[in-house]
Amino acid sequence: MTESVKSGQGATARASSFAPLRQSVFAVLWAATVLGNIGSFMRDVASAWLVTDLSASPTAVALIQAAATLPVFLLAIPAGVLSDILDRRRLLIFVQLMLAGVSGVLLVLSHTGTLTVEYLIALTFLGGVGAALMGPTWQSIVPELVPREELKSAVALNSLGINIARSIGPAAGGLILASFGAAVTYGADVLSYALVIAALIWWKRPAAVDSGLSENFLGAFRAGVRYTRASRELHRVLLRAAVFFLFASSVWALLPLVARQMLGGTASFYGVLLGAVGAGAIAGALVMPRLRERLDADGLVLLASVITAAVMAALVFAPPKWLAVLLLLLLGVGWIIALTTLNGVAQSILPNWVRARGLAVYLTVFNGAMAAGSLGWGLVAHQIGVPATLVAGAAGLVVAALLLHRARLPAGEQDLQPSNHWPEPLVTEPIANDRGPVMIQVEYRIRKEDRPGFLEAMKRLSLERRRDGAYAWGLTEHTSDPERVMEWFLVESWAEHLRQHHRVSHADADLQNEALRFHIGPGKPEVHHFLSL
Known part of the structure; x- marks a missing residue:
């Protein structure tokens, strides 16, 4: 009951x-x-x-x-x-x-x-x-x-x-x-x-509707x-x-x-x-x-x-x-x-x-x-x-x-409903759903003194990326400009990345905002998508 x-x-x-x-x-x-x-x-x-x-x-x-x-x-x-x-x-x-x-x-x-x-x-x-x-x-x-x-x-x-x-x-x-x-x-x-x-x-039972992103x-x-x-x-x-x-x-x-x-x-x-x-x-x-x-x-x-x-x-x-x-x-x-x-x-x-x-x-x-x-x-x-x-x-x-x-059990109070705050990726022509893998790059500008806090926030964010679909994740810095930090993660297909857009929750958005508060660029971090040839 x-x-x-x-x-x-x-x-x-x-x-x-x-x-x-x-x-x-x-x-x-x-x-x-x-x-x-x-x-x-x-x-x-x-x-x-x-x-x-x-x-x-x-x-x-x-x-x-x-x-x-x-x-x-x-x-x-x-x-x-x-x-x-x-x-x-x-x-x-x-x-x-x-x-x-x-x-x-x-x-x-x-x-x-x-x-x-x-x-x-x-x-x-x-x-x-x-x-x-x-x-x-x-x-x-x-x-x-x-x-x-x-x-x-x-x-x-x-x-x-x-x-x-x-x-x-x-x-x-x-x-x-x-x-x-x-x-x-x-x-x-x-x-x-x-x-x-x-x-x-x-x-x-009503017939299921094919969304085009079925797994x-x-x-x-x-x-x-x-x-x-x-x-x-x-x-x-x-x-x-x-x-x-x-x-x-x-x-x-x-x-x-x-x-x-x-x-x-x-x-x-x-x-x-x-x-x-x-x-x-x-x-x-x-x-x-x-x-x-x-x-x-x-x-x-x-x-x-x-x-x-x-x-x-x-x-x-x-x-x-x-x-x-x-x-x-x-x-x-x-x-x-x-x-x-x-x-x-x-x-x-x-x-x-x-x-x-x-x-x-x-x-x-x-x-x-x-x-x-x-x-x-x-x-x-x-x-x-x-x-x-x-x-x-x-x-x-x-x-x-x-x-x-x-070993405390989680409270389970986070908002796990989809946030749908990721913009649709820009493409010049339609991409086949099964094409991949896909590399997503996010470029941040981080002050040297903020690096420890940023890395801690990104450590938590990396788990979110992996939960929602990434099979590999990493951080790199530019050799001539240490303030330029590149986050990258790999997703197995274009369809899986589109599903990832719909999986990100409000709780995940909060994790992303924790990392974004260290970004000092003029706008939001630049996001790039690369497909395997």
Whole structure:
């Protein structure tokens, strides 16, 4: 839910929070996606439980978790690029058909008794490929479904829908698994995909307009990588996310063994535990506004780390089942605090033109940490046991959170809307978009005594140039006139430089003004464009 709903403000705020559901297309796709996610959670419960029947090895159990998250680590960035250059509706339909096929094969194998650990891991990996394609694509269509003023509410409703699915799907999956078996559970998942496909077919998405500056896959991929490499703020978010999820993954990787071996539970109890995490996440979303009033982003991540570590430590003592459910509710609170805080900061520092690719990098780090952590903690548990591994994960999480607390997360308050203040480059005749590379030169006049301040400002500006499209950058001085300083940067094509014109934000303009205040020339610095012959 949105801030206004969670903080208990008036009826008007509540109505505004659910306003996107008045848009029929958004409402249908939102409901279908909730049902689809419920089915996915049911499938995951069945797979996680079946592997404990097929093998008692903690490594095999952890491999299932790793197989589900590794594809997102490997494919999130390509998926983010694809969501920008392909028809998103058709891509989503293809992904749903693929996921339905995976669950259909699991249904047949489990019904015939031919399912093995190897088959289960391989099919879980294919399901992870579908999830990798689904995530950034679904996020990128939301602005198409609602008015701009309702976008934040729509994003919040998506988060609510995922947690609704998380609270219902695992419990329902565990109940169906215990009552009717794995084949019926997988069949229910196939049916959920059929409903999502029907909703996507019903949606008549308008054809995209070709602006003439559309990116191809490799060019868009390179642009996303360049932005990520040059964004120091994004680096801090990625570091904090990687460390948190690496240690917190231990409880997710070992939870089936905790439920079965330490707590003596059945498949339905395991589903109840996962459902409790989802319910706790919903409760956490409701208290987030009050927490934000008292804590900044760094404080919230520290709080989430302490809560998660406390739950892990408490599970070591094999508490009664009712207490374990309460602990998993608390785990859901800590989990949603970390997820919403880190994801929210990542979104706040990404401009619109690279948002999907930047979030894809974030998802890559998130799932990579989960996959590596799941596999690593499974191997550790094989050597020292599940309880000792949970203690090690909890201690590591708290220590890492305290050590990294000083690596402050960015505030995310900069104006990242395009400034459009760059004048169109002067050309004598039309230039082919694919021609390049292009060298841009900007000539300044800088007093000798102002040189240190100018260089410091240009150091910050160089990161902006690289984020927006430059693959090389430098500063030179004239040999006979040291006050003449030339900034140069290289862009791979003319089209990419024209895109660069539209990417420069108001925050970037402020960086440029910091450098311009040292310029002593009679007018603005001269700008020259050179094309490779």
